[in-house]
Amino acid sequence: MSKVTIITTGGTIASGRDPESGQGRMVQGQQLIGGVPGISGLAEIEVEEFCRVGSSQMLPADMFYLSRRVSEVLGDPAVAGAVVTHGTDTLEETAMMLATTIDSPKPVVVTGAMRVGQELGSDGPRNIWASVRTVLSPEAGGRGVLVVLNDDILAAHEATKAHSSRPDTFEAPGFGPLGRSDLDGVVFFREPSPCAHIPAERVETNVDLIKSAAGMDARYVEASVAGGAKGIVVEGMGKGNVPRLLAEGLVKAARLGVVVVMVTRCREGGVAHSGALGDAVLVWASGINGQKARIKLMVALGYTVDPAEVRKIWSECTSPPGPTISAHPYVPTAITPRSQSRW
Numbered sequence: 266m267s268k269v270t271i272i273t274t275g276g277t278i279a280s281g282r283d284p285e286s287g288q289g290r291m292v293q294g295q296q297l298i299g300g301v302p303g304i305s306g307l308a309e310i311e312v313e314e315f316c317r318v319g320s321s322q323m324l325p326a327d328m329f330y331l332s333r334r335v336s337e338v339l340g341d342p343a344v345a346g347a348v349v350t351h352g353t354d355t356l357e358e359t360a361m362m363l364a365t366t367i368d369s370p371k372p373v374v375v376t377g378a379m380r381v382g383q384e385l386g387s388d389g390p391r392n393i394w395a396s397v398r399t400v401l402s403p404e405a406g407g408r409g410v411l412v413v414l415n416d417d418i419l420a421a422h423e424a425t426k427a428h429s430s431r432p433d434t435f436e437a438p439g440f441g442p443l444g445r446s447d448l449d450g451v452v453f454f455r456e457p458s459p460c461a462h463i464p465a466e467r468v469e470t471n472v473d474l475i476k477s478a479a480g481m482d483a484r485y486v487e488a489s490v491a492g493g494a495k496g497i498v499v500e501g502m503g504k505g506n507v508p509r510l511l512a513e514g515l516v517k518a519a520r521l522g523v524v525v526v527m528v529t530r531c532r533e534g535g536v537a538h539s540g541a542l543g544d545a546v547l548v549w550a551s552g553i554n555g556q557k558a559r560i561k562l563m564v565a566l567g568y569t570v571d572p573a574e575v576r577k578i579w580s581e582c583t584s585p586p587g588p589t590i591s592a593h594p595y596v597p598t599a600i601t602p603r604s605q606s607r608w
Contacts, residue, residue, distance in 0.1 A: 425438065476499075505528075
């Protein structure tokens with residue numbers, strides 16, 4: 266029987282209520298996985314608790330060290346693949362971190378839940394079960410890090426949380442799902458877009474994200490520069506337009522050595538070079554949203570501070586979004602401090 270390692274980090278998927286006090290709490294990793302019916306019949310399951318926190322409290326450094334731990338687990342010849350359980354608030358950011366820093370053909374799946382354990386229609390056990398089945402699929406290997414919720418299989422670098430409360434919250438705008446993992450089995454529809462590995466030994470966490478809006482000036486850019494930011498990701502309007510005063514601030518920041526990456530604030534579509542910004546924007550990044558671009562820039566700057574190398578890394582790791590693929594017809598509680606310190 267194949268061996269699958271499940272690494273737990275907390276979040277809603279690990280949340281419930283104490284039967285005596287009624288207070289919210291997070292269960293230990295072993296208890297979480299023990300509540301998934303039939304999982305022991307799928308594979309030999311190894312459970313490891315990395316931490317136990319609401320994902321809104323996960324730091325980029327935590328995500329990076331989680332990636333290092335997953336890579337160590339995948340290095341065991343007996344392990345077929347890994348599942349990471351995670352809160353959904355920052356699940357896409359952790360998944361992006363894993364996608365850019367793990368270099369292994371073995372499948373890695375990140376999953377979570379939108380409903381706590383005792384809630385009617387709790388989706389956690391089903392998502393864990395579907396994730397293990399996905400890891401065990403012969404077709405899952407070599408597709409990079411995956412996100413599995415609500416039976417949908419998504420590429421980690423394409424997935425985003427689209428609704429604040431619905432169990433079908435995760436989507437891949439402009440791309441669509443890679444496949445499905447349900448009672449009938451695991452099926453893949455397409456290949457993921459490119460997302461190359463960045464061999465970073467650290468991450469540069471001093472990277473800011475600024476969303477543009479009508480009439481904005483350069484105050485947020487100036488604050489980022491004053492705070493020592495090494496990079497700024499800007500969510501521009503449309504194809505990357507920003508108000509004049511904001512553009513002037515970005516030009517000044519770039520002259521001071523801050524790496525500027527432009528994405529669109531739109532749900533779908535790409536960006537195109539704007540003359541108003543000159544060469545201030547180092548990377549015009551299509552097919553990625555602001556929060557994931559920020560994680561990617563942290564990894565890139567952790568690997569190199571050479572702007573030319575950063576631009577090269579980006580071009581190798583991202584492709585513009587292709588045609589939208591129609592969806593398949595299947596249609597925080599109290600935070601517990603980290604139980605283990607690995608850094």
